[in-house]
Amino acid sequence: MATTEHQAQRAGQAEGTGETGHGHGHGVSANADRKWLGLALGLIVAFMTAEVVVGLIAGSLALISDAGHMLTDAASIVLALIAIRLAARPARGNYTYGLKRAEILSAQANGITLLLLTAWFVYEGVRRLIDPPPVEGLLVFITALVGIAVNVAASWCISRANRSSLNVEGAFQHILNDLYAFIATAVAGGVILWTGFARADAIAALIVAALMAKAGWGLVKESGRIFLEAAPAHLDPEAIGGELAAVPDVVQIHDLHIWQITSGDTALSAHILVKPGADCHAIRQGVEEIMRARHHLEHTTLQVDHTTPEADDEHCDHPHGRTYRPQP
Missing domain, CATH: 3.30.300.30 (ANL, C-terminal domain)
Incomplete structure (x- = not known):
């Protein structure tokens, strides 16, 4: 707490205002948060670019859905970085709390994005269950294994940031769900490779969609509680x-x-x-x-x-x- 705030608090008590001071703190600094989030962002963008190319070549909805999810991962981290910077600005003018709730806006945007993507992947997954296109199982399997490694590294980076922030937690949930998605995709790729069962790709996409729905709803619900005070x-x-x-x-x-x-x-x-x-x-x-x-x-x-x-x-x-x- 700043010295001036201590002084104001003591003055207020001396005058009998009946107001207390307050202290807030987080275990991880905003600078540390930005560093770890930035590292995770670099990993995700690099792999996402490669995954889109491989997904199109392999004709895999599971890989493309993973790439789409990784795009939202990247967007969620960018939003988190912007929100951290906005939230650090001091209170002034009409914004008597500063812009601290920019973090909650970011978390809600992450949640809504996950729910919208869920709807699209459910539609595409059902369509491919009915009429499965050919899928290159080997490419899907290898790419998914690399994706697992990338997401483990990115999850570790974000876990080092301050996850008590709903904003950072939103970005973490994006990455964690993508890790689960790659595990499902790797299983699907292996099934296609060894059995030729092409519908495994669509089933993996539907599993990803279910995980995204759960995480998205949790973020929307928690951020909504804060907005409704x-x-x-x-x-x-x-x-x-x-x-x-x-x-x-x-x-x-x-x-x-x-x-x-x-x-x-x-x-x-x-x-x-x-x-x-x-x-x-x-x-x-x-x-x-x-x-x-x-x-x-x-x-x-x-x-x-x-x-x-x-x-x-x-x-x-x-x-x-x-x-x-x-x-x-």
């Missing part, structure tokens, strides 16, 4: 609201929000009403410590007010979400 899956707002309401001298909790700014960057805000005469600052610090120790929530913004005997049952006219009170 849902609480992270591992945090239960109902349970946390109950915990906060159980803090001594707390009368009511409302406007409780838990959301992710981007991958691994979770925030919480809440309006807390306490008994007349209670120490607002001590209660706020206690709530912060509960969130930090039990839920690893460092980024919290808390408004703490005293209630009065004359106050209405609801402090705010239109609170957002459920109101939590101490259990009798």
